[in-house]
Amino acid sequence: MSSETLKELGEFGFIQKIRHAAPPLLEDVLVGIGDDAAALKNTGLVTVVTTDMLVEGVHFDIRYAPLQMVGYKLVSVNVSDCCAMNAQPAHFLVSLAASSKYELPALNALYEGIYKACARYKIDVIGGDTNTAVSGLTLSGTCIGYASAGKIVTRGGAQVHDLLCVTGNLGGAYAGLTLLEREKRIFLENSNIQPDLSRYPYIVERQLKPEARVDIVAFFEKARIQPTAMLDISDGLANEVLHLCKSSRKGCVIFENRLPLHEETAAFLEEVRIAPLIAQLNGGEDYELLFSVPPQDYDKIKDDPRITVIGYITEEGAGCKLHLKSGEEIDLEMKGYNAFSENFMPII
């Protein structure tokens, strides 16, 4: 079966094809896809804007990442940045540059994933740009969100004695990536051995199809919690804690025995003999939220299974410390995920 390519169909034809499946436009959209730009009615709110790329061979490997999931992830990683500002995501723009190896069914699958994620987050698609590329697939997303004035949370507002909290659990996406890379290596060495991912569905999904914590932003609103500082954990907890403390000009103590770990992550890491702490501190792409709240908010969060207090904020001079299970206290270090050095941090 010969499939149409983007070249044959053209950008205009492609946009026509994908438009009918797009999620419905929100009420504040005056002009959506198909004009020179989108136009948004004034909402009376603060507007939040963020942009994030996914690059083939750097952020995803299409040998094991289905394009639906790549599309879903593109939306999640952008929505996650919006959540990290304590804003409600509303609109999405998607640009892509695809080589001719990507025929229309592949691009349709990509858009299926994008639309599925948009439906999940109740956001719409108001624009984008489609292009050919000499090689590979590069995706760029832009997410626009809203928040009431005064609700915006930066990285820079943590106060001494604030509680440092994370949502969900840590290291799962890194464990999933390690598993996928291992199975790929085995398959490349001997193509008779089919990859077996069935024992670890959770960590595979954490890596391939992460979820942004829109539920936590809604919870803050409902519980009347105003975090003092927040960011999303895309580059590993250690980096994000250090960013938060640097921006806030504070120090902190976090506790190894408080860091949340999913049982499946634990089981896989044990199988491959990676210390959980390494995955939790330096593994990237969990897209959980790291935030600080005043100590008096403790009662509001202590019974929520989605939130774990992992430490507290100290004076700047005290540095950023990790209290190990052994009782030892060490300095937190910038390590792990670096978009320019390696896809994944080295396994000790």
Add this chain to the structure above:
Amino acid sequence: MSSETLKELGEFGFIQKIRHAAPPLLEDVLVGIGDDAAALKNTGLVTVVTTDMLVEGVHFDIRYAPLQMVGYKLVSVNVSDCCAMNAQPAHFLVSLAASSKYELPALNALYEGIYKACARYKIDVIGGDTNTAVSGLTLSGTCIGYASAGKIVTRGGAQVHDLLCVTGNLGGAYAGLTLLEREKRIFLENSNIQPDLSRYPYIVERQLKPEARVDIVAFFEKARIQPTAMLDISDGLANEVLHLCKSSRKGCVIFENRLPLHEETAAFLEEVRIAPLIAQLNGGEDYELLFSVPPQDYDKIKDDPRITVIGYITEEGAGCKLHLKSGEEIDLEMKGYNAFSENFMPII
């Protein structure tokens, strides 16, 4: 001299390096570069958002396009879409995926061009994303602009008897591209022959460093002109006229002898024996504005050397016609630039 690469410096280090040279933030910016997302105060205005990519080997060839100009062009093409909505550009986000062949001096040059264009258009840079790529350089820009409610101009509001107008002149960017490609071919065949672009500085600049028509948006405001439909001419006049008419459900007549041509474009096209009409109708990337205004606005535009009336709007059933110098009338056809078929339309 060995230059640092992005890999060695890391994204965080790179952002620190480029931030100090960034243009100053506008007044409505609550949070700029360096947090999870940018946050913008409510302005009481309609927000316009557009995104456009430039892909190495498709939209630019670094064998002749200096990276400063590529950066400048990235801003211009996005700002141009904003102008096409009759909005004032305000904020820019820039994402890139660069292979390791792009060392820091190259990326600094790229940002120099981006910042120069931002200064020119009086906009700021509020965010972005920097990534490695397996090969090539892919750039994605997002421009945010503002307009009063009621000032937004779509492609779809043209009325019968409206005047169809263009700004500047047509075919220059295409002529520049043809020249650059010719000189590249000659150089590749014999590297002793140095490219000579000095005879045609205007068309080279039209191709490599286009300007967005922010001046025209300002003029509309001052002269109290509200175009009924507008778009920017990125894919050739013929395509854009057809888009405008299709969106407005109207027809039109345009006149060959009214299409503006720069003398340098004319001279070069004569040298290479390309009919000017081909370049004017189907050559892409002029980034001029095509718009319709009610006939009673004629007095407001007739003496402005930047604006040329090229035809008028008719009933939908009358089709889109081109009145040739010969007296013949032919149908306008979708041709020329297609992001997916060819970089440049075939000659003749």
